[in-house]
Amino acid sequence: MFNDLKDVKEYCAENGIKIADFMMTDLNGRWRHLSMPIDRLTESTMQYGVGFDGSNYGFAPVEKSDMVFVPDLQTGYEDAFAEVPTITFICDVFVIDVPDNYRFGQYPRNVAVHAEEFMRSSGIADEMILGPEFEFHVFDHISYVVKPHGSMFHIDAEQAEWNTGAEPNNLGYKTPHKGGYHTAPPMDRLAGFRSRVSLLMEARGIGVKYHHHEVGGPGQIEIEVEPGGLLDMADKTMMTKYIVKNAAVSEGKTATFMPKPVYDEAGNGLHMHMQLFKGGKPLFYDPNGYSQLSETALFFIGGLLRHARALCAFTNPSTNSYKRLVPGYEAPVTIGFATANRSAVIRVPAYAKAPEHKRFELRSPDATSNPYYAFSAVLMAGIDGVLNKIDPIKEGYGPFDYNLYTLSEEEKSKFKYLPYSLGEALDALESDYAFLTRENVFPMELINIWLKNKRAEVAQFNKLPHPAEFGMYFDL
Numbered sequence: 001m002f003n004d005l006k007d008v009k010e011y012c013a014e015n016g017i018k019i020a021d022f023m024m025t026d027l028n029g030r031w032r033h034l035s036m037p038i039d040r041l042t043e044s045t046m047q048y049g050v051g052f053d054g055s056n057y058g059f060a061p062v063e064k065s066d067m068v069f070v071p072d073l074q075t076g077y078e079d080a081f082a083e084v085p086t087i088t089f090i091c092d093v094f095v096i097d098v099p100d101n102y103r104f105g106q107y108p109r110n111v112a113v114h115a116e117e118f119m120r121s122s123g124i125a126d127e128m129i130l131g132p133e134f135e136f137h138v139f140d141h142i143s144y145v146v147k148p149h150g151s152m153f154h155i156d157a158e159q160a161e162w163n164t165g166a167e168p169n170n171l172g173y174k175t176p177h178k179g180g181y182h183t184a185p186p187m188d189r190l191a192g193f194r195s196r197v198s199l200l201m202e203a204r205g206i207g208v209k210y211h212h213h214e215v216g217g218p219g220q221i222e223i224e225v226e227p228g229g230l231l232d233m234a235d236k237t238m239m240t241k242y243i244v245k246n247a248a249v250s251e252g253k254t255a256t257f258m259p260k261p262v263y264d265e266a267g268n269g270l271h272m273h274m275q276l277f278k279g280g281k282p283l284f285y286d287p288n289g290y291s292q293l294s295e296t297a298l299f300f301i302g303g304l305l306r307h308a309r310a311l312c313a314f315t316n317p318s319t320n321s322y323k324r325l326v327p328g329y330e331a332p333v334t335i336g337f338a339t340a341n342r343s344a345v346i347r348v349p350a351y352a353k354a355p356e357h358k359r360f361e362l363r364s365p366d367a368t369s370n371p372y373y374a375f376s377a378v379l380m381a382g383i384d385g386v387l388n389k390i391d392p393i394k395e396g397y398g399p400f401d402y403n404l405y406t407l408s409e410e411e412k413s414k415f416k417y418l419p420y421s422l423g424e425a426l427d428a429l430e431s432d433y434a435f436l437t438r439e440n441v442f443p444m445e446l447i448n449i450w451l452k453n454k455r456a457e458v459a460q461f462n463k464l465p466h467p468a469e470f471g472m473y474f475d476l
Contacts, residue, residue, distance in 0.1 A: 001205070002073040005046060011076075012038050012087055019086040021079060022050065023238075024069055024093065025108045027058030027453070028317075029370030031242060034069075038087070046070065049094060049101075059106045060449040066096040067104055075235055077204040081246040090235050105443040108372030112231045114441045115376035121439070124276070124296070124386050125283055128379050131227030131273035131359075134240055134367065136257045138190055138219040138248055151467060155261065159189040160218035175217035178265060188213045190221055197247050198223060204243070206236045215266040215330055227273060230375050237270075237371035257367035259316070260323035267324030267331055270315075270367040272378060273349075275359045276300065285355035290399060291339045291348045292358055301337050301346055302392040303385020304362060304378065307435055308335045308345055309428035312419050314377040315365035317454060319422050319461045324366060327405050332363045335416040336398040343404035345418065364418060377436060384435035423458045426451055 002008045011017070020041040023033045034050065049068030055061060071089035079086040092109055094101040103110040120126050137157075144153035156163070161174045173186040185191055194211040201208055207226030214220040223244075228236065241257060248255035260267040276283040276296065284297035293301075304311070316325065324331050330342065337346035337360070348360045365374055384390070392398060397416075404415070419425040430451060436442035 001076040004073065005041070005043060008041065008073060008076060008087065009038075015078070015085065017078070017085045017087045019082065019084050020071075021082070021086050021088040022069060022071055022091050023088055024052075024057070024091050025238060025370065025372065027106075027108075027370070027449070029108070029238075029368075029373075031238065032057060033088075035086070041071075046073075054093065054104065054107075058449075058453065059104070060445040067093055068096060068101065069093050077239070080200050080203075080243070081250060090238070105440060106446040106449075108370050109231070109234070111376045111442060111446070112234050112372040114439070115379050116230055118439050118441050119379060119383060122383055122387065124383060125278045127277040128230045129227045129275040129277065129359075130230055130233040130375060132225065132233060132237060132371075133269070133271040133273075134223045134225070134237075134244070134257075135214055135268040135270070136221065136244060136255055136367070137216065137261050137268065138193060138221060138253050138255050139261075140219075140253055142254050142256070146464065151464065155218070157218040159187065162218075175213070177217050178215055180213045180217045180220055181215045183213045190219060193247070193251065193253070194221055194223065197244055200243050200247060201225070201240060204239060206240060206243075216262060218262055218265065220262075220266060220268065227275070230379060231372075234371040234375050237367075241367065259318065259321045259325075259366040259368060261320075266329050268366060269324070269331060269363060270365045270369065270371075270374075272362045272365055272375070273359050274362065274378070274382075276382075282355050282358060284360070285358040290393075291350070292353065293348065293360070294358075296386055297358070297360065298392055299386040299389055300382035301360060301385065302390030302395060302397070303381045303383065303388070303435070304346060305335050305337065305392050305397040306385065306390050306395065307381040307432060308364070309419050309425065310432040311377055311381055312364065312425035313422075313429035313450070313454065315362075315369050315374045316419075316425065317370070317422070318366075318368040319458060321366050321368060322419065322421050322425075325364065325418050325420075332404075333417055334400070334404040335418060336400045336404070337392055338398055338400045338402075341401060341404070344398065344400055373442075376441065380436050380438065380441060384438075421458075422454060426454055426458070 019035050020038050021035045023031050026032055049070040051068050054067045069091035071091050075090040079088045093104045093107040095104050139155050139157050141156040159175050161177050164174050175187045198208040198211055209224045211223045214222045244255050284294055286294035332345045336344045338344040339348045340350040345364050346360050433447050
């Protein structure tokens with residue numbers, strides 16, 4: 001939005017901005033922030049940054065632990081939810097050193113920067129274009145308890161089918177179980193909310209292609225955005241989650257991007273459409289290739305599929321992720337690719353026929369991922385496929401142009417599958433990470449602390465008695 005500090009100061013003076021807010025991303029993908037009066041944002045801030053304690057963000061300790069963050073002025077936007085007029089910047093993190101500071105390798109945004117640099121240095125492409133699809137639920141109520149003597153959660157959505165008998169003032173229009181796809185008002189109670197969120201996104205440079213109600217009846221919705229470069233879309237993914245969550249709270253609702261918040265309903269994914277360009281020319285198109293895909297596109301797909309299980313450690317990094325990746329709920333489980341087939345991990349849209357639109361979609365990721373790590377890991381896997389000429393057809397990954405959900409047990413035994421749990425995904429990463437650490441894009445310290453932290457999450461989850469277990473085993 002801004003080219004230099006002078007532009008920032010002029011905008012703030014003209015629009016009555018009083019506070020500068022600085023947003024950083026922690027290891028897991030949550031925003032952290034620090035604010036200061038706008039007059040304190042000076043050239044010194046831009047040159048020397050603002051010191052902070054990186055250990056509280058979850059990163060592995062480094063020999064030189066003093067860090068600073070420096071705002072990226074081009075990311076500036078006005079915060080629609082701040083009580084005091086505020087301009088917000090996404091920041092980069094540097095380690096203090098002599099004579100020059102250097103980018104902290106574990107910091108999520110820096111990983112994305114290094115992944116793009118590696119792509120360009122490889123000579124394969126100079127731009128990766130990503131188009132994420134944001135799926136999430138909007139509820140009217142959420143409560144949960146996790147204590148030694150009891151655990152529970154309770155969610156509610158006024159439009160959910162389970163409220164058909166609610167009293168009083170029940171007007172009857174409820175969204176059927178698994179029947180929410182493109183449903184219209186009055187059953188769709190969230191159309192206005194989606195439009196308001198979309199306009200907030202548009203005003204902050206996030207182009208919205210369209211929005212609609214998704215399959216899940218209890219308030220599942222989707223907003224699909226215009227594609228952009230890897231770093232740009234990672235920034236916009238974080239911004240979108242911030243806007244969605246705060247807009248919901250401002251309207252007395254709550255939003256979650258959890259992959260599977262509602263039992264027996266469709267889950268929330270973060271499907272990623274992707275393309276490569278070099279010198280402005282698309283690299284994924286060949287009129288004579290399978291589904292008009294070029295050899296480069298197929299090799300890229302081959303890399304994604306060979307490393308699909310390890311990728312899940314970054315693209316599906318929560319225990320809840322694997323409650324979504326099960327057959328029958330709109331999510332893929334089979335490692336393979338196909339045209340217009342939503343049961344495969346990679347789908348090639350049949351409608352994208354023009355060379356500049358030819359792309360494919362990775363359907364397994366979800367939004368509990370840190371987008372900087374997830375998008376970068378996807379790029380690194382694809383580049384590995386191109387560098388090593390991994391042919392997905394010769395590797396046995398398809399094309400599977402048939403319904404993979406309806407295979408017989410004998411047929412299923414011939415395929416490879418995504419992990420069934422976060423623990424399995426971490427095992428896969430532990431044995432398959434070399435494609436990520438090329439040119440230190442993902443530093444080994446980051447891989448190690450990610451494995452350590454996520455294994456701790458798995459261990460904690462596995463120790464917790466589950467309410468369902470009381471129904472299954474209490475009387476035995």
